Amino acid sequence: MKKFINTIDSLLEDSLKGFAKAHADIVELNQEPHFIKRAKLGSPGKVVLISGGGSGHEPLHSGFVGLGMLDAACPGQIFTSPTPDQMLAAAEAVDQGGGVLFIVKNYAGDVMNFEIAAEMLEIPNATVLVNDDVSLPKTHSIGRRGVAGTLIVEKMVGAAAEAGADLAACKALGDRINQSTASIGVALTSCTVPALGKPTFDLGDQEMEMGVGIHGEHGRETLPLANASEIVEHLARAIDEELKPQPGQSVLLHVNGFGATPLIELHLIYHLAAQYWEQRGVVIARSLVGNFTTSLDMAGASLTLTLLDEEMIRLWDAPVNTAALRWGA
Amino acid sequence: MKKFINTIDSLLEDSLKGFAKAHADIVELNQEPHFIKRAKLGSPGKVVLISGGGSGHEPLHSGFVGLGMLDAACPGQIFTSPTPDQMLAAAEAVDQGGGVLFIVKNYAGDVMNFEIAAEMLEIPNATVLVNDDVSLPKTHSIGRRGVAGTLIVEKMVGAAAEAGADLAACKALGDRINQSTASIGVALTSCTVPALGKPTFDLGDQEMEMGVGIHGEHGRETLPLANASEIVEHLARAIDEELKPQPGQSVLLHVNGFGATPLIELHLIYHLAAQYWEQRGVVIARSLVGNFTTSLDMAGASLTLTLLDEEMIRLWDAPVNTAALRWGA
Incomplete structure (x- = not known):
C-alpha cells in the first residue's frame, strides 16, 4: 500500500485538523465527538442541514459545509458510519431554532445511526434519504445506495434553507430532488x-x-x-x-x-x-x-x-x- | 493502460470541448489553433495574461482562465509544448491594448515557443519565467523547472492586472512572486x-x-x-x-x-x-x-x-x- 500516512489510527484525526485549518475562514472542527461545522452560523430560525457518513469520499461531506449548503458534517472512520453522538452534538451546536434536516445516504449503518440520533434529538427534525444509484434495481433488498446525487440534494436544499424555507418545505424539496x-x-x-x-x-x-x-x-x-x-x-x-x-x-x-x-x-x-x-x-x-x-x-x-x-x-x-x-x- | 479514452488522437480535442461546455459561463474554446479564453474579456487597457504548456496538468492552466487570473491558456498535447501560433492567436484574441504578459513554466520547449511568439507578436509584451522547483540545484544546466508555484504567480498577477497594473508592474510583480x-x-x-x-x-x-x-x-x-x-x-x-x-x-x-x-x-x-x-x-x-x-x-x-x-x-x-x-x- 502506497499512501501518505503515519498510522491508520491517526489518519482521520490529523486529516480533519488539516482540513479545518486550511479552511478556517469557512469551517471549524469539533473534537470529541468529531464534526465539522460552519465557522459563521446561519440566521436565527434557519433550518440547519446536517449530513455525514464514512470518510474516504472527500470532499463529500465536510467540503460542503458552509454558507448555502450544510451547517455541519459528521465524518465516520473510513467507509464507516458516524455514530449518533456525533449527529446529536452537531445538531445542538448548529441549531438555530428552525429544526434540523438530516441528509442521509442509503447505507444500513448510516440509516440506523441517523435514525437513533433523530429519535434522541429534542429538536424538531426530519430526514431526507438519498438513494440515487440506479445500478441496483428499485426492488433491491436493502434499497438503492446514495452516491454522487447527494451533493445536489445538499446544494439545493441548502440554498432553500438559507432563503428561509421551513423544515417541512426543506424535507419535501429534498425528497423531490432525490426522486429527480x-x-x-x-x-x-x-x-x-x-x-x-x-x-x-x-x-x-x-x-x-x-x-x-x-x-x-x-x-x-x-x-x-x-x-x-x-x-x-x-x-x-x-x-x-x-x-x-x-x-x-x-x-x-x-x-x-x-x-x-x-x-x-x-x-x-x-x-x-x-x-x-x-x-x-x-x-x-x-x-x-x-x-x-x-x-x-x-x-x-x-x-x-x-x-x-x-x-x-x-x-x-x-x-x-x-x-x-x-x-x- | 486503464483510462477513459477513445483514441489518443481525439482525447485532448474532445476533453477541451467538454471543459469549455461545462464552463461556458466562464470560458470559450477556440479551434485551430487551440486556446481557451475568457468568455467575458477584461476592461480596455488591461494587461492580458496568457499561459500554457503541455496538457495533462489539469486544471492548470485552462482551469485558471477567467476574471482575476488568466485571459487565455494555450494547451499543447499531453506533456508537449503548445506552438507559437497558439500564443499569437490567443494574444490577438484577448488583447485589450495594455500589452501581453506571458507566464511560462521553465521547460525548454515551452520557453522556446513562447520566445518565438513574443518576438513575432506585434503587441507590447513581456514574459515571467516560473522556476519554483527546488529539487534541482540553482546551477542546474537547464535551470529549475516551473511547477505548482505557477498558479500562485497567475493568481496574484491576474489580480494586479485586473486592478489596472501596467505591463512593467505586472512583469516585476510576477518575477518577485516567483523569487518568493x-x-x-x-x-x-x-x-x-x-x-x-x-x-x-x-x-x-x-x-x-x-x-x-x-x-x-x-x-x-x-x-x-x-x-x-x-x-x-x-x-x-x-x-x-x-x-x-x-x-x-x-x-x-x-x-x-x-x-x-x-x-x-x-x-x-x-x-x-x-x-x-x-x-x-x-x-x-x-x-x-x-x-x-x-x-x-x-x-x-x-x-x-x-x-x-x-x-x-x-x-x-x-x-x-x-x-x-x-x-x-
Missing part, C-alpha cells in the same frame, strides 16, 4: 482502504466494474474494458431509462470522479454524456465536473442527472461558500 | 501517458521518487518509502533551506496533489507541513489544498511556500472566477 436524480458509476480499479492495505476487489487489466459503489463494493457486473464512448453510452442509458427525460427537459449533468481519474478524462466523459442527451433533445442547463464524491484512490467515474425545474435552477445558482463548491458568495 | 516561491514534490507512483501506454518510470512497492517533476521525470533521488511525517519533513526542509522564512514571516502554504492522491491524504500533509513551519514561528496566513497542478494519474504531492507581503495577500484575496479557483467574485 439518478446516478451510476464505473470503476477501472479498486480503491485501497488503509486498514486493509490492499485493493478491496480484484479487477483484471482488461476488465471494468460497472455499477460500482463508492466503497469499493462490487457493482452490477464485471465487463470487458471498453472505450470511453461505449462506457458513457452504457452509463447514460441506465440513467435515461430511469428518469426518461423528454425533449426540451432541462437537466443538471454531473460527472464525478472517484479520486484517481484525471480531469482530462472527466471532461471527455462530460463531452460524450452531454452529446448523448443533446441528441435526444434534452437541455444541459447546468453542469458540474470534478472529483466530488470519491472512493479514496479508485480510478473511475459516475454520471448523475437531475431533472430540473425553475426553482431547482434558482437554488443551484444561489450563492454557496464551502471548501469544495463556491460561487456567487 | 519554492516547491518540491514526491511521487508514490509514476503517471501513465496515453501515447506510451505504460508507466513512465518504474518505482518499487517500497520506494518513492523525491523531487519528482510533473511530467513523470525522475526526481532528485529514489528513496525508501517513508511515513507521512518523514516525507513532509524532507520536503519542507528543502523549501525552508531555500526561502529561509524568519519567525513572524507570513506565508502561503499550498499542498498540491498530482492527480491520484485523495484529499484525506493531502489534508494530512497540509497538517504536518503547517506544523513544521509553525514550530519555527512562521505564520501560515493563506492556504490552498487540492489537485491543481497534476501529472495525469500520478500518486504524489508537492509542497509550495510563498513568502507573503501585504500586497501579495491583498492580491491573493482579490476576486477570482475560474473553473478551478473561485472566490469573492
Whole structure:
C-alpha cells in the first residue's frame, strides 16, 4: 500500500485538523465527538442541514459545509458510519431554532445511526434519504445506495434553507430532488482502504466494474474494458431509462470522479454524456465536473442527472461558500 | 493502460470541448489553433495574461482562465509544448491594448515557443519565467523547472492586472512572486501517458521518487518509502533551506496533489507541513489544498511556500472566477 500516512489510527484525526485549518475562514472542527461545522452560523430560525457518513469520499461531506449548503458534517472512520453522538452534538451546536434536516445516504449503518440520533434529538427534525444509484434495481433488498446525487440534494436544499424555507418545505424539496436524480458509476480499479492495505476487489487489466459503489463494493457486473464512448453510452442509458427525460427537459449533468481519474478524462466523459442527451433533445442547463464524491484512490467515474425545474435552477445558482463548491458568495 | 479514452488522437480535442461546455459561463474554446479564453474579456487597457504548456496538468492552466487570473491558456498535447501560433492567436484574441504578459513554466520547449511568439507578436509584451522547483540545484544546466508555484504567480498577477497594473508592474510583480516561491514534490507512483501506454518510470512497492517533476521525470533521488511525517519533513526542509522564512514571516502554504492522491491524504500533509513551519514561528496566513497542478494519474504531492507581503495577500484575496479557483467574485 502506497499512501501518505503515519498510522491508520491517526489518519482521520490529523486529516480533519488539516482540513479545518486550511479552511478556517469557512469551517471549524469539533473534537470529541468529531464534526465539522460552519465557522459563521446561519440566521436565527434557519433550518440547519446536517449530513455525514464514512470518510474516504472527500470532499463529500465536510467540503460542503458552509454558507448555502450544510451547517455541519459528521465524518465516520473510513467507509464507516458516524455514530449518533456525533449527529446529536452537531445538531445542538448548529441549531438555530428552525429544526434540523438530516441528509442521509442509503447505507444500513448510516440509516440506523441517523435514525437513533433523530429519535434522541429534542429538536424538531426530519430526514431526507438519498438513494440515487440506479445500478441496483428499485426492488433491491436493502434499497438503492446514495452516491454522487447527494451533493445536489445538499446544494439545493441548502440554498432553500438559507432563503428561509421551513423544515417541512426543506424535507419535501429534498425528497423531490432525490426522486429527480439518478446516478451510476464505473470503476477501472479498486480503491485501497488503509486498514486493509490492499485493493478491496480484484479487477483484471482488461476488465471494468460497472455499477460500482463508492466503497469499493462490487457493482452490477464485471465487463470487458471498453472505450470511453461505449462506457458513457452504457452509463447514460441506465440513467435515461430511469428518469426518461423528454425533449426540451432541462437537466443538471454531473460527472464525478472517484479520486484517481484525471480531469482530462472527466471532461471527455462530460463531452460524450452531454452529446448523448443533446441528441435526444434534452437541455444541459447546468453542469458540474470534478472529483466530488470519491472512493479514496479508485480510478473511475459516475454520471448523475437531475431533472430540473425553475426553482431547482434558482437554488443551484444561489450563492454557496464551502471548501469544495463556491460561487456567487 | 486503464483510462477513459477513445483514441489518443481525439482525447485532448474532445476533453477541451467538454471543459469549455461545462464552463461556458466562464470560458470559450477556440479551434485551430487551440486556446481557451475568457468568455467575458477584461476592461480596455488591461494587461492580458496568457499561459500554457503541455496538457495533462489539469486544471492548470485552462482551469485558471477567467476574471482575476488568466485571459487565455494555450494547451499543447499531453506533456508537449503548445506552438507559437497558439500564443499569437490567443494574444490577438484577448488583447485589450495594455500589452501581453506571458507566464511560462521553465521547460525548454515551452520557453522556446513562447520566445518565438513574443518576438513575432506585434503587441507590447513581456514574459515571467516560473522556476519554483527546488529539487534541482540553482546551477542546474537547464535551470529549475516551473511547477505548482505557477498558479500562485497567475493568481496574484491576474489580480494586479485586473486592478489596472501596467505591463512593467505586472512583469516585476510576477518575477518577485516567483523569487518568493519554492516547491518540491514526491511521487508514490509514476503517471501513465496515453501515447506510451505504460508507466513512465518504474518505482518499487517500497520506494518513492523525491523531487519528482510533473511530467513523470525522475526526481532528485529514489528513496525508501517513508511515513507521512518523514516525507513532509524532507520536503519542507528543502523549501525552508531555500526561502529561509524568519519567525513572524507570513506565508502561503499550498499542498498540491498530482492527480491520484485523495484529499484525506493531502489534508494530512497540509497538517504536518503547517506544523513544521509553525514550530519555527512562521505564520501560515493563506492556504490552498487540492489537485491543481497534476501529472495525469500520478500518486504524489508537492509542497509550495510563498513568502507573503501585504500586497501579495491583498492580491491573493482579490476576486477570482475560474473553473478551478473561485472566490469573492
